[in-house]
Amino acid sequence: MIKAFTISALVCSLLQSAFACTTALVTKGASADGSVFVTHSNDGYTGDTSVVYVPASDHAEGEKRAVYPSACAREPYPTYNTDYTPRLNVKGRGPDYQFKGEKETLPLGYIPQVKHTYAYLDSNYGIINEHGLMLGECTDSSRRIGYIHPDKTEGIFYSSELGRVALERCKKAREAVELMGKLIDEYGLWGTAETLLVADKEEGYVLEMAPNPSGKGGFWVAQKVPDGEFFIAANQFRIRRLDPENKDQIFNLAMLDELKNLGWAKYDKDGYLDWLRSIDSNEYSHPYACLRRVWRGFDIAAPSLKLPAWVEGYDTYAYPFSVKPDKKMTVDDLMKIHRDTYDNTEFDYSKGETGGLFAHPYSFGLYNKERVISVTSITYIWINQVNDKLPAPISWIALTSPAQSVFVPLPVAPITKRYSRVDRKHYDPTKAYWAATEVGTLTRGYYSALIPIVRQTAGDLEAKSKQKIEDSLNLSKDEFNKMLIDNADECFSVWKALPSKMVEHIDSGANLKYAKGHEPKYIKINSYKNTNVEMENLIAKNAINDRNVALIEDEQELIALNSDAAQSRQSKDKGSDKTEDAQLNSKNQKTDTQNAPAPSSADKSDRTDADTQTDTQTDTQNAQAQSLTGKTDKSDNTKTDKLKEKMPQ
Secondary structure, three states, rough: OOHHHHHHHHHHHHHHOOOEEEEEEEEEHEOOOOOOOEEEEEEEEOOOOOEEEEEEEEEEOOEEEEOOHHHHHHEEHHHHOOOOOOOOOOOOOHHHHHHOOOOOOOOOOEEOOOOOOOOEEEEEEEEOOOOOOOOEEEEEOOOOOOOOOOHHHHOOOOOHHHHHHHHOOOHHHHHHHHHHHHHHHHHOEEOOOEEEEEEEEEEEEEEEEEOOOOOOEEEEEEEEEOOOEEEOOOOOOOOOOOOOOOOOEEOHHHHHHHHHHHHOOOOOOOOOOOOOHHEEEEEEEOOOOHHHHHHHHHHHHOEEEEEEEOOOEEEEEEOOOOOOOOEEEEEHHHHHHHOOOOOOOOOOOOOOOOHHHOOOOOOOOOOOOOOOOOOOOOOOOEEEOOOOOOOOEEEEEOOHHHHHOOEEEEEOOOOOOOOOOOOOOOOOOOOHHHHHHHHHHHHHHHHHHHHHHHHHHHHHHHHHHHHHHHHHOOOOHHHHHHHHHHHHHHHHHHHHHHHHHHHHHHHHHHHOOOOOOOOOOOOOOOOOOOOHHHHHHHHHHOOOHHHHHHHHHOHHEEEEEEHHHHHHHHHHHHHHHHHHHHHHHHHHHHHHHOOOOOHHHHHHHHHHHHHHHHHHHHHHHHHHHHHHHHHHHHHHHHHHHHHHHHHOO
């Protein structure tokens, strides 16, 4: 059985490497304004992009709460009418989870319902509830336990439904952790290894879990993030030593013996069970698929630690569980981390061939390679924020890759319809997801040219949003929530209009310039080439030097000089030609007089004028040819030669 799950884990890690998430937590003492933050980037090109408001509800005594499967665990489940989009079609979770013409989602099982459930924002995973309980998530890998199909186990919970139950029933983080632990023990897990970050306005925990190959229960452990510190996870367990005496840890003591009986238990140098190594929570498809993002998050928050980018293995102790940031962190700092693409590091994709002509920081279609934090496969990302000053909780949400998107603060309330009921297979101009997709797609095509416009617009909108929040701290909860909804509509209008401004800037390429270091290799042309022998002969005959004409710095002045020389030569030649013509005419007249009858005076006059005109035209053409070949007077050649010295050879 264990061997079978090991093979499954390897296959799973390869399949899901494209759909990796990053999640982070900032404690109250680590933030500049006393906020607690929980972040989560939800990755995947197939996931439902809808952000849904689930209203609070009262329930009858004896009512059951259905537990549904979720396609975001890995795949659709036709047996239960569960697909990627819509993620759920059920009654009892608000109008945005009800779809006419769709088959109703069938549950995996039921648990007892409580009398009252709280309102919350939901996505593929639960986001935040009306009391400020916040969640973040990332799917983890394990060589012990891979993906377990819901039909192959007695477990009915995947982390997404587990988190929703916590948001429905809990106000405090520790309360939520303890509830989810009990649900795992009693009802069991399916799916994959998972991390859930759980926090309220006072404290935050990291809850890590994995299915039990027996099909019953599951393995789980939670650890509190010390106040004043910052935590980040990226598809790998981060908890190491399990100590029954550690008051900041929560886990079922029976699990220690169960892991030992399975032969999985691994111990550190002091004899404590090493949770990460026992579950064998390795990297995804290649080294640094996970740890590089952990390093980068810590390095941005606390560069003074000088943590190494390269380590000895997936189970390294080089990175601590959490770090104290060099300065108190803000929502801007978290936006920066989640927008990061390893810029100005040795891992920056934009510096190499993957950056293309416009230096984008992505590697499209190459998911077996190292990924950055902000990737094109991100469906949406949230930064949840709660503190004592805010009238109500906030979730800053950016759709698609945050590096080319804008964070908009949303309330736990019936949010604008622009965020819910989204079908990513069909374009809808009324949805914020598609507005974000338009901007992101266009930006990635001409990244270096357009990213400054996108960053400026996003920065302006985010600054206005923060100012509105600051100006609304004295409002009631309902008034505050309404302000956030109105602001979300305004942000949508600006973002929806942004692509037209971007196209105006490009202007059919008039304002495009390749990124520095990414210019294509041109074939340098030094001269005209023509295989037509007659044309080459004509060029040589008329002494036209194409290369010099093309490269000369002051072509117009040379032409002027040659023209002056031609006119000078023409004047001199005219005087000489007239004398010669007179002598020739006199001689010819003598000959003509001897050999022919004498012409009339009219005929003699006409012949002399015609001959004179022809001679003048010939002289002009000869002078022009001489000027091009350089056969001008010595006095004119002096200045011309100086100009020719300027010409590159």
